[in-house]
Amino acid sequence: MVRLMMVLVLVLGLGCQPAEEENRGKPSTTQVGELSDYSFEELLKLQEEGAITQEVLTAEVTRRLMENEAFLAEVKGPQGPEGPAGTAGEPGPVGEQGLQGNPGSSLTWLGSLAEDPLEPARNQAYYNPADGVAYVYDGVDWMILARDGKVGAQGEVGEAGPEGQQGTEGLAGAVGEPGPVGKQGPRGEQGLGVLDVPSIVSVPPETLDSTVAFEYQVGTNGGQGPYYYYLMEGPAEASLEVATGLLTWQPQPADVGVTHGFGLVVLDSAGLVGGQRFELTVVLTDLLAPTNLTIMLNHGETSTDRAEVTVTLTAEDNWGVSGYCLREEDETPVLGDACWEEVAVEAIFNAEVGYALSAGAGEKTVYVWFRDENDNLAGPAMATILREVVVPELLTNEWVPIPNGSFQMGQEEIATPVHQVTLSAYMMLKYEVTAGEYKACVDAGVCTYNGSTSGDNYTYNRTGNEAHPINEVNWYEARTYCQWLDGDLPTEAQWEYAARGSDGRTYPWGNESPEVTKLNYNGNVGITTPVQNYPMGVSPFGLHDMAGNVWEWVADWYGNYSSEALVDPVGPESGTGRGLRGGSYDSDNVYVRAAERGSNFLPGSRDYRVGFRCAAPQD
Known part of the structure; x- marks a missing residue:
């Protein structure tokens, strides 16, 4: 209360x-x-x-x-208890008794006729209580000697005193009312x-x-x-x-x-x-995974000679499909895997997307998993296609084997922290990919060229430039070409090892300063040159133009180095731009050092100073 x-x-x-x-x-x-x-x-x-x-x-x-x-x-306060009953009034006092009358005079009683002897004594008084008369015997007769005095008349009964008034009946206790409303206190002063x-x-x-x-x-x-x-x-x-x-x-x-x-x-x-x-x-709790999963490669074709295929996907979900994962491994992915592609949530999902098949000829099976808005997972659905790889005849290039080994990647005051890297054996092209080689890929319907076709700096489909490095291609176009050769762009670690070897040299040819006989750099020529022109500047493994001519795309996202020892590193999982290595024909001696890293270059960008070469696993 x-x-x-x-x-x-x-x-x-x-x-x-x-x-x-x-x-x-x-x-x-x-x-x-x-x-x-x-x-x-x-x-x-x-x-x-x-x-x-x-x-x-x-x-x-x-x-x-x-x-x-x-x-x-x-x-609210409860009702008050009922008041007690009033006390009854006391009765009025009894009226006083009236005065009693005086008794009459009487004789002294000497005896009783009831006790009368057979022969009463002479002059002896006897009392007869039956009539209240005393008699005396004189020897002859009984004579009345005296009578009982009459009792005085009853005094009049006094009038009854007035009747006491009934005591006032106690009123019922009033029902308890709620406590009074508190009075409003005085208005407080303005607070600070x-x-x-x-x-x-x-x-x-x-x-x-x-x-x-x-x-x-x-x-x-x-x-x-x-x-x-x-x-x-x-x-x-x-x-x-x-x-x-x-x-x-x-x-x-x-x-x-x-x-x-x-x-x-x-x-x-x-x-x-x-x-x-x-x-x-x-x-409502969603416990149902997507249903009606389908996948089709190249609209149902059974074979292809291209690395990229068109994948048609369908799925349904009562809450909506929110993503899919495509890959050639049949192991069920977890939600954080890199294969997941987010999509606009739809109850009935239909899409056509591109997918790059793994390197090499043979039967390729692509698996797909779907997830819904509540992360219920379904799959896999699968489709198979035969990849027929037709390796083109290289106009000037050849694969150079790079043995497995370890080296110190980076260089103090250039690219730090310096850290140990161990690589498995691989191959790299001896030369930068030429304009003629790239046009063969375009003619095969695999590659596309979307760069400049005007001015003095582009090399694609230009008479006399067939042996010059291709330029004006972005990271995606360069990678498509390498996959056409059953390879890929080299990782940044693969590129640096192929340029320096394991002895920590500053330039591909050694530690001597650059000379115009070893590379095309610093604007000495002012334009690209054929890829075989500088045999004196080759790397320890015999690769040409690892310094100068054109910058070369690498596979990695651009990011900070780790200080830990690494095995076959592939760079950061994500980033904004891709790496460039090697410098170009207008780079000075700083940018043509083997450990030097190019700027953070957007993968969709093109430049007349940027080309590439490819790497591939060793057979």
């Missing part, structure tokens, strides 16, 4: 707290009733925007609470700081599984504890514990897909009020 009365005083005394000076145009406390059309959420927003004061918000919330029967039942108003700081969920009971522990900061919590808005079955702030609710099947609003109020011991409103959408 004490706590409930305290809450009542708190609720009714909300307006007693200090508040900021009311601004012109704001609703005053006399206008609280005019706020009845506003939702609780709108009231909070008005207060946050300064349209109403904390006093007005508090008073309006109080008014609504006092209209809530459940709230009144808790905070901001009111320490309680605020709900816990973050509710946005969705709720239809099979799970909702439990939300309201968390409060600020104000003065203890706190009291009230549910102003929510489903009828929802319950908010006043003292603990635990909100509970069990959704029903009919609630699936429905968004419910919840409005909460917190009162602190100083009578200040805070609140929170949130919406909760009930969802």
